[in-house]
Each structure stands twice: as structure tokens, then as C-alpha cells.
Amino acid sequence: xxxxxxxxxxxxxxxxxxxxxxxxxxxxxxxxxxxxxxxxxxxxxxxxxxxxxxxxxxxxxxxxxxxxxxxxxxxxxxxxxxxxxxxxxxxx
Amino acid sequence: xxxxxxxxxxxxxxxxxxxxxxxxxxxxxxxxxxxxxxxxxxxxxxxxxxxxxxxxxxxxxxxxxxxxxxxxxxxxxxxxxxxxxxxxxxxxxxxxxxxxxxxxxxxxxxxxxxxxxxxxxxxxxxxxxxxxxxxxxxxxxxxxxxxxxxxxxxxxxxxxxxxxxxxxxxxxxxxxxxxxxxxxxxxxxxxxxxxxxxxxxxxxxxxxxxxxxxxxxxxxxxxxxxxxxxxxxxxxxxxxxxxxxxxxxxxxxxxxxxxxxxxxxxxxxx
Numbered sequence: 001x002x003x004x005x006x007x008x009x010x011x012x013x014x015x016x017x018x019x020x021x022x023x024x025x026x027x028x029x030x031x032x033x034x035x036x037x038x039x040x041x042x043x044x045x046x047x048x049x050x051x052x053x054x055x056x057x058x059x060x061x062x063x064x065x066x067x068x069x070x071x072x073x074x075x076x077x078x079x080x081x082x083x084x085x086x087x088x089x090x091x092x
Numbered sequence: 093x094x095x096x097x098x099x100x101x102x103x104x105x106x107x108x109x110x111x112x113x114x115x116x117x118x119x120x121x122x123x124x125x126x127x128x129x130x131x132x133x134x135x136x137x138x139x140x141x142x143x144x145x146x147x148x149x150x151x152x153x154x155x156x157x158x159x160x161x162x163x164x165x166x167x168x169x170x171x172x173x174x175x176x177x178x179x180x181x182x183x184x185x186x187x188x189x190x191x192x193x194x195x196x197x198x199x200x201x202x203x204x205x206x207x208x209x210x211x212x213x214x215x216x217x218x219x220x221x222x223x224x225x226x227x228x229x230x231x232x233x234x235x236x237x238x239x240x241x242x243x244x245x246x247x248x249x250x251x252x253x254x255x256x257x258x259x260x261x262x263x264x265x266x267x268x269x270x271x272x273x274x275x276x277x278x279x280x281x282x283x284x285x286x287x288x289x290x291x292x293x294x295x296x297x298x299x300x301x302x303x304x305x306x307x308x309x310x311x312x313x314x315x316x317x318x319x320x321x322x323x324x325x326x327x328x329x330x331x332x333x334x335x336x337x338x339x340x341x342x343x344x345x346x347x348x349x350x351x352x353x354x355x356x357x358x359x360x361x362x
Contacts, residue, residue, distance in 0.1 A: 006258045007210040009217065060220035063228060063251030069104065072210070072261070079265075 002064050003051055007072035010064065011055025020050055021068075032081050040077045048073045104257045105250065119241075122229035125249050129222050132256055136215050139263040143208045146270035150201050157194050161187055167302045174309045183302050200273060207266035214255075214262040221255045 001018055004010045013021060024047035031040035047070070058064060071080050164187035171179035225248055232244050 004254055004258070007214060007262050060217040061224040063221060063224050063248045065247055065250035066254055069254065069257075072265075074206075 001068070002058070002066045003055065003068045003070060004066035005048060005051060005070045005073065007074075008048075009060070010058040010062070010066055011051050012058060013051065013055045017050060017054040021047065024050060028080075032077060035077065037077045040080070044071075044075070044080075045073070104254050119233045121249075122233065122245055125252070126222070126226060126229060129218075129225070129252055129256060132259075133215070133218060133222065136211070136218065136259050136263055139267060140208065140211050140215065143204065143211065143266045143270055146273060147201060147204045147208065150197060150204065150273060154194065154197050154201065157190055157197065160190050161194070164190065164302075167306065170306050171302070174306065176305070176309065179302060179305055186302075204266070204269055204273070207262070207269055211259070211262045211266050214259045218255050218259050221252050225249075225252045 001013045001015070002010055003013050003021070024043055027043040028040060028047060031037075031043055051070075164183045168180040168183040168187065171177070171183060228248050229245075232241050232248070236244060
């Protein structure tokens, strides 16, 4: 599976790390729904850390589409809410 | 796909397929999307230039405020030397608030620098991807039938489209930050115009009220000195000598009744 972190790059994630990745993704979203900034920051930092630790970075000139796209590591809860989960850039 | 990642993926894929659906001929699609991405890259360059300009403006503002801190510090020392602790306190209070502003400005400049770096990195990755896309589209055009090409094109275009979405977000975040700063700068500008910060922002050759009061002290001293000299010339030696020695120390108590005449006197003294 290929994951893109915005303002960072693309990473190829081995299968054994994927379950943990989805867990942390869900945790991040739960924190956004609860408007819990501290919980969001912690969960999202752990998610980025997991990708950096387990993923293999793709070169800039590789043209692989990503299976998942994640916000930049320094995203705020508010930005994550409006740009990545809410009615952000495009209507449904 | 639910979660944080789902929405962005959906948006990018929707945008890319919109582009791909536009043309019937794969070769045409490829050339169109390549040209389109090159155009977008020009916008990114302009975005980076905007961020750099905003940062320079903030840095100039920072330099001016640093000068103001030095000036207020000097004023406080002058006021203390003239036994005007009240005036020294006013100058130091202003120095404190300028320093607080400076700290906030400093962290804003830091944040803007971060955004700028991300934008530059993202643009470089975009260039690399676009170059790979340019090569790949020629290969696809030469080697594949229309049906086969469609799949490869979709993959390649999504790869590029994602990177463009990445650059787009980096640009949006950087520009949002500069917009916030512009709004803040204009709010400060309005306060200045209303006189609220008049003393804090008085820069360059302009004189603020502390300057004027310090000058008044200097003028007062000069008046005392001149008076003492005149008295000495008129021959009343001993009291004049006493007046010269006591002049600066005795000044605060003596200055109040003399004030109306000080301006004129000091001009003729220069």
C-alpha cells in the first residue's frame, strides 16, 4: 500500500503495519469529532511516526498513485476538520 | 475509504478523472494534462514569490522595532541621568511592549519560513514528477493501444495530480498565513492612525513625548547655565558659582515655573 503525507512524500507501507495505521487514523478522526486538540496531536504524530518508521520512501520522480493521502504533519485540528474530513474542498 | 485520508483521495481522483474524461484521444489527454500542470507550476512560483515578499515586509518591521527598543533604552538612561525616574519608567514600559510585539513577530516570521520551505520542497517534487510524466507520456503514446494506454495514463496522471494537490495545499496554507499577517499589519496600522501606538511606533527623525521632555530638561539646564554665566559677568561672583554647581541637581524643582520661557531661550542658546 502507498501512502502520501502532504508536504512530505509518498511511502510504501508493508502489510503488517497497515492495521496499526488504520487504528491511528480512526483515533485521529475520533479526536477531531470530539474537538480534542491534545488527543488529535498525539494520535496524528503517532500515525506520522509509524509511517516514517515502517514505510519506504518513494523517489520524487516515481508516478505511483497513492492508496491513502494524509494531511501535513503540522496540520491543526481545525484545518484537518475543514480540509480533510468535512465539507472542505469539494461538495459530495 | 473512511478516516482522515479518504476525503483527499476522493477529491484528487475526481479531479484527475475529470481531466481524463475531457478528451477522447489518449495522446491528446496526455499532452493536455502536461501543459495544464506546467501552467499550474507557474502559479506555484508566483505563490512562493508572494510568501517571500510577505516575509521581507515582516523582517523590515522587525528591524524597525529593534531600533525602537534601542531608542527607548537610550531614552530611559538619559531620563535617569536627569533624575527623571517617571520618564525613565514610561520609556521602559514602552520598551517592554515593543519587545513583546517583537517576540510575536519573530515567531510569525519563523512559521512563514517553514511554510516557504515546504512550498519550495513540494514544488521541486512536482518538477521531478512532471519530468517523469513527460517521459512516460511519450512512451505510452508510442507503445500502447488506445485501450491499454487509458489505464497507464490514469495511473500516471493520478501520480502527478496528487503531487499538484500537495503543492496546492502547501501554497494555500502559506498564503493563508500571509493573509493573516497582512490583516494583522493593517489592524496595527489603523491603531497607529488612531494614535493608540503613536509613541511606540515613532521612528526615524520624529520626536516623541519622551524626547521632548528630555529636551526640556536639557534646555532647562542650559538656561540655568546661561543664567549663572550672566550673573557671574554682572560681578556677583560667589552666588553665581554656587548656581552653576547646583544647577543640574536643583533643576526638577526649579524647572516648573520657568517652563513657558524655555522654548525661546533654548533656541537663542543654540
